Amino acid sequence: MIERRKPIPIKEAITKVMDYIITGETEYISIVESYGRHLSEDLKATHDVPHFDRSPYDGFAVRALDTELARQNNPIEFEVIDHIGAGTVTNKKVQAFQAVRIMTGAQMPEGSDTVVMLELAKSFDRNGKSFIAVKRPFKTGENVSYRGEDAKKGEVLVTKGTKINPGIQAILATFGYAKVPVAKKPKVGLFATGTELLDVNDELVPGKIRNSNSYMISGQIERAGADVIYFGQLPDDFEMCFDAIKNALHKVDMLVTTGGVSVGDYDYLPGIYQKLGAEVLFNKVAMRPGSVTTVAQKDGKLLFGLSGNPSACYVGFELFTRPIIQTMLFSKKPHLRKEKALLGIDFPKVNPFTRLVRSNVTVSDGRLMVSPSGVDKSNIVMSLAGANALMILPGGTRGFSKGMEVDVFMLEDHTGSEWPW
């Protein structure tokens, strides 16, 4: 008997999955390990920046007023009364026609309101005293970084959910975040199914292939920001499969299986969902590849039944599993980033289903261009290696031609898109 399944549109399928988003948790880690993690709280300024008026240059702090008449042919002289390095302060106050030698980043001495850059000051000594001559006027505040100019205490500088990059690490350090609140990495369980599967270590035998999906999905889980818990290959026995999945479910935030969701005789997953008492959200999506992608929920925990076909498996993960992971990382844009690109080749073939073509997006003179990354047969693993995007070709009665604008989902991207696409 062939089970009749009703395909639902991609957007509807994603909406159904997003009904079961899971709230992420916080953990505190050392700033040293924070690169690439996701902030679980807004990053706020813990003090004004700068927290004192400071000099952005090496030079001499003076009163702007005293430079007013300085010209090339009318140099004005200032007595250098002190010398401060970055990190030290002076207790002297700058008076009329006095200067304090100051280093980049050092605190402006009292009384001064501008800095004459080193290269614009001519130093000389007279009667055992140090002087500079200045040949142009400076305005009040010129070459001064004022307290709070960059950030005010309490200001939100980076919002929750942002992936930590080197610039954010600099901010964390500036504000004394030795420990950083980040989203705990979701734990994603993974099973492979398929009696045809050999392990990566096995020699090839007739009729069998090596399991590639588990390694691919592990990479995708890692790229999405989660940790993989690999439970190995499911046994070729319904009861053992059932027990394995039931036990695994307790140890993870969500569970991914690859294979076993088609309508073939060895496709156990539908039966397992039933016995588990899990609600199947959908078991057919109007898309190619990945139409047999099945998602179920058991007590709010999601079970992603991805296709055993590598391309279908890949696409199913990116569309349905990734946004749940990203939501647990507090991302406000958990979906694949969607952009527009110009089609680089013709696609004359018509397809009633929406196709998600493994593609390579390049930039040519500032414009996104997209072409398939390989022969687009759904069992061809090779094209996945070169794919940095999925091209979306809506189903219908016409083909697509070179130069047309199409939507693309970016795969190697941490910006994401909001819902609805």
Added chain:
Amino acid sequence: MIERRKPIPIKEAITKVMDYIITGETEYISIVESYGRHLSEDLKATHDVPHFDRSPYDGFAVRALDTELARQNNPIEFEVIDHIGAGTVTNKKVQAFQAVRIMTGAQMPEGSDTVVMLELAKSFDRNGKSFIAVKRPFKTGENVSYRGEDAKKGEVLVTKGTKINPGIQAILATFGYAKVPVAKKPKVGLFATGTELLDVNDELVPGKIRNSNSYMISGQIERAGADVIYFGQLPDDFEMCFDAIKNALHKVDMLVTTGGVSVGDYDYLPGIYQKLGAEVLFNKVAMRPGSVTTVAQKDGKLLFGLSGNPSACYVGFELFTRPIIQTMLFSKKPHLRKEKALLGIDFPKVNPFTRLVRSNVTVSDGRLMVSPSGVDKSNIVMSLAGANALMILPGGTRGFSKGMEVDVFMLEDHTGSEWPW
């Protein structure tokens, strides 16, 4: 005394650094840990893919010849003589009007040359035997994935230097690469200098700021694909600095220092290079920020003297240090990826130096757009957090206006650019 330094163009500075590229080394790691690493050898097919003729669908393997006259109103019957799952093989040969039930991925039985998809075959039993009826003709090879169709043994599938993504992990698994040859991560030593620097754990005191550069550069080193060896803050004493740097040099592939390269009184690095007998490749670059960036080499090992100013430090690393790291990772495009984008705002201010403005590149209707990611004063750390690009504004006598096309360097990118830019 102010030392006179001659600024050289950015491209010339990069060329000088690239004279001292270091050849990377290989290590073998588990495929499970390979995500994000760089292949140190070309990835070749170790066998044909598929390595046997196989069915891409669930269905029935038959002889195409026998379906020739099949029509909606002329169903043709086939006797089902065997049943094979994926991973098993049949020893039966398909004869005229015989069919073998076959699962997705299973090996085609001898004699068969096409697969009737499950949903197009009507199954029934008669006299204790299984049959199917077929209502349309199939061509020879239709629904068959032929041996070697995806890849031929020995074919290069992914070139050396490529960063391993999930698709590449799938290929590695397919070809039995349980251990993967990857580039050893370069070891980049890091020192901070600056008496004004507090540690991230320290309370703020007047005139001092927390060290943010070390954390920022550590993130940049990690993003570029290398490991950081942080040696801490250099002491405020020339001889101790000299010893620390001399000793550190033996332990790393290259050494980065932040600060100490200006013309200020506490800028020890030039003296240290001299005492080390290191050759200074340049100590002034015609760019803003980062003009004081200094690079030296000692016995072929590079010493990157980056500015203590966070933005200048950031830019210096990306332009000069990153390509050396990427080269050690066997990348053929080790430089920051350069693209064109439309300027989102006016830049009326003229600058004789080339400016590298911390920017955010977005895509609008398929076109790259670029705007500064914050106020562009060189000591403002905040704008680094939002930067995914550096906008290049060539020095000269005119400003730039909204809508003009400018070059941008992409920071969150693993594609890179070849030389010359």
